[in-house]
Amino acid sequence: MTIKYQKVGDILLVKKDLTGDEINYLINKTKCKTILKYNYINGDMRKPKVKLLYGTETETIHKEHGCLFKIDVSKVMWSMGNIEERKRMAYISNSDETVVDMFAGIGYFTIPMAKYSKPKKIYAIEINPDSYHYMVENIKLNKLTNVVPILSDNRDVALKNIADRVIMGYVLKTRFFLDKAFEFLKEGKICTIHYHDTLAEKIMNTEPINEIKKYAEKYEYNILSHEIHKVKKYAPGVWHIVVDAELIKYNK
Template sequence: MKWKRIGDILILNKKINDIEYFKKKGIKTIVKIEKIKGKVRKPEIKILYGSETETIHKENNCLFKLDISKVMWSKGNTYERMRIAKLVNKDETVVDMFAGIGYFSIPIAVHSQPKKVFAIEINPTAFKYLKENIKLNKVEKKVFPILGDCGKIAPELDADRVIMGYLPDPSKYLDSAMQCISDRGIIHYHEAVPDKLGFKRPINRIKSAAKDKDVKILHKRVVKKYAPGVSHVVIDALIH
């Protein structure tokens, strides 16, 4: 894909010739992503047209306010965000370990009936937008934002379902996720994996972290291509 639209901002992956066409379609800013930096995945962008980098993006009847110069948005995860929301059962407690601006937490609260969603985020900028998006979608009674390190916070919580939606490799947080599940629960584990390893590496990591607990793989799928020879995969694992 050469471009993607986030709200009224156009993000280019490759050079396009007809910028004027997009200006006529209600685009206020056109940018190109130069690189993604650090643990918090902060984008470095080049503005090609306009100046405003904050927008409100609508997806699956959810509203997401964000600044594309400060936080990431992946349109390739659209299906996955809704898939998880549909799996959440009534009165479940969900822990979203890498909540960002609410990518998973907001759709769960809007489309499901969870008891609580604990949305943990370490990046203060993303956390600011997470709190705004909770209000924007009127889910204050369902989503509880927590600023800090999920590796330390998650073990203090008790969940029926844990979402680990961080790339490229959240495996060092698997122990914390396991501690978050007392007797029985589901982990949605995301990882960027070399294609030659397939699903084997993430499944082995989940089983290793489970220790004396039993693991049943409920679902596995490729979410999208992450890099040449590398895929973003997700494993749904029942821990009991």
């Protein structure tokens, strides 16, 4: 019997309704405590729409790449498809940097980066109170002291000229937050923006960097270099990508 599922802690996420035999098969195979049908992610708060197929508990602790993530999968988004990007981001910073994570969630990128890259400080901003709650829990679970969690719409956060690195781990509407990303960037130093988006394959190598260039010109930054990484297939012919763009303010 072949059934596709994602395992988060001791909870399984599936994308279809299951028969009794299928549920029993998964219980015996994985020793899970709960099985949820994961329908979709809803709205700016990135809240999941789920259906309980087996069990009652929806909170778990998931271990990934040496990090612990406490999460209620009925309330908070989890994407197994981003695992390689989370690993990559874990080692991309360094101890001299200050980082702003604009869409921190439960600490998907913040937690591994704080643990392994050890930047001086990460300002981890999240608008969803449930996600923020679990981010605070995960900072404690992983015994981190270099993360400042902030419950807010990142556009309302009064921080400027502070970040060596800005993480924009959001899709579909990311371009609408580029004004704020450039406001966070530190002047007088080479800085990096990690810009996520979902785009058709035929334009994914041109459209996102053109978008970043538009805002770079607006805020008087030069793009020194950029790389585009595929995160995962989002839909037929559409990819979730991330652009790593290195920038510096014009010399005047």
